[in-house]
Amino acid sequence: MTGFAYTILIPLIPLIVFLVTGLLGMKWKPIVSGLLGTIGMGTTFTLSLLTAGKYFFGGHHADGFQTIIPFETTWLRFTDTLHINMGILLDPISVMMLVVITTISFMVHLYSLGYMKGEKGFARFYAFLSLFTFSMLGLVIATNIFQMYIFWELVGVSSFLLIGFYYTKPSAVAASKKAFIVTRFADLGFLIGILILSFVTGTFDFGKLTEPGTAIFGSAASMSFMGISAMTWAMTLIFIGGAGKSAMFPLHIWLPDAMEGPTPVSALIHAATMVVAGVFLVARMFPVIHFQAPAAQEIIGYVGGFTSLFAAVIAITQFDIKRVLAFSTLSQLGYMMLALGVSGYGGEEGLGYMASMFHLFTHAMFKALLFLGAGSIIHAVHSNYMYDMGGLRKYMPVTHITFLIACLTIAGVPPLSGFFSKDEILVAALHHNKLLFAVEFIVAGLTAFYMFRLYFNVFWGKDRHYHHTPHESPLTMSIPLMFLAVASVFSGFLPFHHLVTSDKMGFDTEMHMAVAVPSVLIGLLGIAMAWILYKKESSIPAKLANKFGILYTATYNKFYFDEIYLFVTRRIIFNYISRPIAWFDRHIIDGFMVGIGLVTEKISYQIKGMQSGQLQHYAFMFVAGTLALALSLLYFLM
Amino acid sequence: MIQGIPIEHFLIVSTIMFFIGVCGFIIRRNLITMLMAIELILNSVNINFVVFNRYLYPDQLQGHFFSLFIVGIAAAEAAVAIALIINIYRKLRNIDVENVNEMKF
Numbered sequence: 001m002t003g004f005a006y007t008i009l010i011p012l013i014p015l016i017v018f019l020v021t022g023l024l025g026m027k028w029k030p031i032v033s034g035l036l037g038t039i040g041m042g043t044t045f046t047l048s049l050l051t052a053g054k055y056f057f058g059g060h061h062a063d064g065f066q067t068i069i070p071f072e073t074t075w076l077r078f079t080d081t082l083h084i085n086m087g088i089l090l091d092p093i094s095v096m097m098l099v100v101i102t103t104i105s106f107m108v109h110l111y112s113l114g115y116m117k118g119e120k121g122f123a124r125f126y127a128f129l130s131l132f133t134f135s136m137l138g139l140v141i142a143t144n145i146f147q148m149y150i151f152w153e154l155v156g157v158s159s160f161l162l163i164g165f166y167y168t169k170p171s172a173v174a175a176s177k178k179a180f181i182v183t184r185f186a187d188l189g190f191l192i193g194i195l196i197l198s199f200v201t202g203t204f205d206f207g208k209l210t211e212p213g214t215a216i217f218g219s220a221a222s223m224s225f226m227g228i229s230a231m232t233w234a235m236t237l238i239f240i241g242g243a244g245k246s247a248m249f250p251l252h253i254w255l256p257d258a259m260e261g262p263t264p265v266s267a268l269i270h271a272a273t274m275v276v277a278g279v280f281l282v283a284r285m286f287p288v289i290h291f292q293a294p295a296a297q298e299i300i301g302y303v304g305g306f307t308s309l310f311a312a313v314i315a316i317t318q319f320d321i322k323r324v325l326a327f328s329t330l331s332q333l334g335y336m337m338l339a340l341g342v343s344g345y346g347g348e349e350g351l352g353y354m355a356s357m358f359h360l361f362t363h364a365m366f367k368a369l370l371f372l373g374a375g376s377i378i379h380a381v382h383s384n385y386m387y388d389m390g391g392l393r394k395y396m397p398v399t400h401i402t403f404l405i406a407c408l409t410i411a412g413v414p415p416l417s418g419f420f421s422k423d424e425i426l427v428a429a430l431h432h433n434k435l436l437f438a439v440e441f442i443v444a445g446l447t448a449f450y451m452f453r454l455y456f457n458v459f460w461g462k463d464r465h466y467h468h469t470p471h472e473s474p475l476t477m478s479i480p481l482m483f484l485a486v487a488s489v490f491s492g493f494l495p496f497h498h499l500v501t502s503d504k505m506g507f508d509t510e511m512h513m514a515v516a517v518p519s520v521l522i523g524l525l526g527i528a529m530a531w532i533l534y535k536k537e538s539s540i541p542a543k544l545a546n547k548f549g550i551l552y553t554a555t556y557n558k559f560y561f562d563e564i565y566l567f568v569t570r571r572i573i574f575n576y577i578s579r580p581i582a583w584f585d586r587h588i589i590d591g592f593m594v595g596i597g598l599v600t601e602k603i604s605y606q607i608k609g610m611q612s613g614q615l616q617h618y619a620f621m622f623v624a625g626t627l628a629l630a631l632s633l634l635y636f637l638m
Numbered sequence: 639m640i641q642g643i644p645i646e647h648f649l650i651v652s653t654i655m656f657f658i659g660v661c662g663f664i665i666r667r668n669l670i671t672m673l674m675a676i677e678l679i680l681n682s683v684n685i686n687f688v689v690f691n692r693y694l695y696p697d698q699l700q701g702h703f704f705s706l707f708i709v710g711i712a713a714a715e716a717a718v719a720i721a722l723i724i725n726i727y728r729k730l731r732n733i734d735v736e737n738v739n740e741m742k743f
Contacts, residue, residue: 612739613740614739616736619664623660623664
């Protein structure tokens with residue numbers, strides 16, 4: 001298949017928009033930057049849809065989808081064997097990601113026209129959004145793992161810039177630093193993993209790495225470190241990088257704080273696109289992980305399962321609506337990781353892989369919708385906290401309906417999209433690991449419960465004292481909500497098992513009633529419990545909280561993970577590692593350098609008398625020196 | 639060669655002249671006298687050039703021309719030096735080299 005040369009425009013347009021808006025945006029009226037960004041993103045969105053249509057439906061795929069590289073160039077050449085390429089790789093998962101990213105990004109651009117209106121730094125906001133979109137697109141179309149790493153870091157930077165968008169607010173600054181440092185720390189693992197992998201295989205190229213039955217791992221079997229094979233090390237380290245970006249336990253601490261950024265940013269970066277980069281990375285490396293490092297795949301499955309349970313429990317107790325959604329994101333990311341962890345390769349066996357990608361797609365739609373809905377609510381009541389909200393359904397009908405759809409979707413109510421993708425994950429888990437299946441089953445119930453706790457608290461119950469009567473958001477904000485609601489409802493009918501699979505071949509799947517029925521029931525049970533507890537104002541939740549006492553407090557404080565991290569860094573690392581290093585630097589290294597300077601100065605004081613200013617002294621020295629040289633020369637030559 | 643005078647005699651004369659010049663440059667305090675000492679050094683070099691040319695390469699003329707250049711340059715140098723000395727005299731009211739010691743440290 002040819003004719004994909006135009007795909008180079010997909011990352012280039014956001015880049016150009018970023019440069020133009022970033023350099024000239026300050027001089028324009030703010031709305032010009034916004035419109036420019038939105039139009040550019042609309043173009044990219046259209047191009048991505050065209051690409052997806054042509055790739056998935058433009059030909060026969062009896063023997064699976066081809067991997068297409070429409071563009072590739074050598075970017076850095078160190079030696080003939082060591083060079084880094086930049087290019088575009090189209091295969092089912094990257095094309096799917098193009099659609100996800102450009103859809104959400106376009107919606108967020110449109111939404112921000114209303115949400116960010118009148119904010120200081122409007123042009124800057126749009127410039128950063130474009131930078132982020134460019135980096136994320138570059139990440140998913142990377143042809144080799146090093147290109148991916150470069151864009152991976154760029155994504156981290158733009159996330160940092162956007163979390164810290166309100167840079168006059170200390171909490172936003174702290175949150176942006178936290179996000180950057182935690183993910184950067186994880187990226188160190190990623191980099192070491194890349195180095196081990198490329199050392200073993202001699203290539204960065206995804207095509208060569210993921211080719212079925214490839215021989216490049218021949219030498220890897222004999223290499224091991226501390227009793228664990230080199231490939232397991234490499235894949236585990238690469239997964240740590242992915243876990244950092246996808247905020248898997250125990251590197252999850254940055255994501256809830258990242259909600260300090262503007263809400264559209266949370267929707268785009270911290271719900272739908274950037275945080276799934278880790279899932280995407282694992283999916284991209286899936287054949288390598290599955291065949292070369294089964295132990296690493298086990299780890300991925302368990303980390304995903306634990307994160308999803310852990311985050312769902314915390315989400316129940318939070319009051320900041322954006323934090324509830326953040327923990328919900330964590331939980332759903334755990335689902336995707338788990339699905340990859342329990343997946344096999346090829347055909348029906350690869351159900352988990354397909355389910356993970358499917359859930360990534362549907363989750364992006366409904367979670368972006370939830371965040372944009374939350375933004376619309378915050379826009380109306382000027383607070384993030386549930387106890388400042390109530391009875392909003394009367395004032396904000398569009399937000400209410402779309403939010404309800406999103407809640408039903410994430411709770412897994414058929415026939416909305418979340419039901420299908422979650423069902424596939426549960427089936428895959430059931431086939432491979434009963435324990436993880438049980439965890440996910442419980443999490444499905446918890447998810448429905450905390451989402452409807454949020455829903456009832458915000459839209460039902462009593463009216464609060466509002467500064468002004470809450471109003472429905474402007475059209476620029478409600479159109480994206482409606483669009484995403486439609487996508488959330490219908491994206492479940494996409495035939496993912498024919499399009500995005502582990503070996504690029506389609507397979508047939510059917511509903512598994514034995515799994516689907518109980519999972520729907522537990523979701524409905526969660527909704528019902530939320531209905532009883534939160535539909536009307538009652539004292540039962542407070543009583544329950546009291547009853548659980550310390551358990552509730554611990555959960556409310558996110559199991560004190562932030563405090564543990566602070567303790568470890570402040571008390572242990574700063575005191576026992578950083579301080580001695582600082583002392584060494586200040587006294588030994590600096591002392592040595594200062595010492596050299598001091599000694600030179602002292603000596604020069606002693607000998608400066610030799611420069612007397614007397615011409616005849618110089619002449620005498622010169623003649624004496626010449627004579628001494630001449631005599632010594634004579635002496636040694638004779 | 640020049641009526642039987644061996645080359646060593648010329649060289650001894652020029653060496654003596656050279657060291658008289660060096661001594662004069664180092665021990666005399668008067669700037670004019672130091673300038674004269676420099677002329678002595680230059681002329682001892684001139685003698686060497688001419689003598690080596692005449693004794694070793696009698697059919698060539700480079701040595702002679704070198705001497706001529708040195709004489710010319712010595713004249714120019716004397717002009718510059720005397721101009722400097724006059725300026726020093728105007729500033730210090732004497733031409734003693736020990737007083738010209740501003741350019742230290």
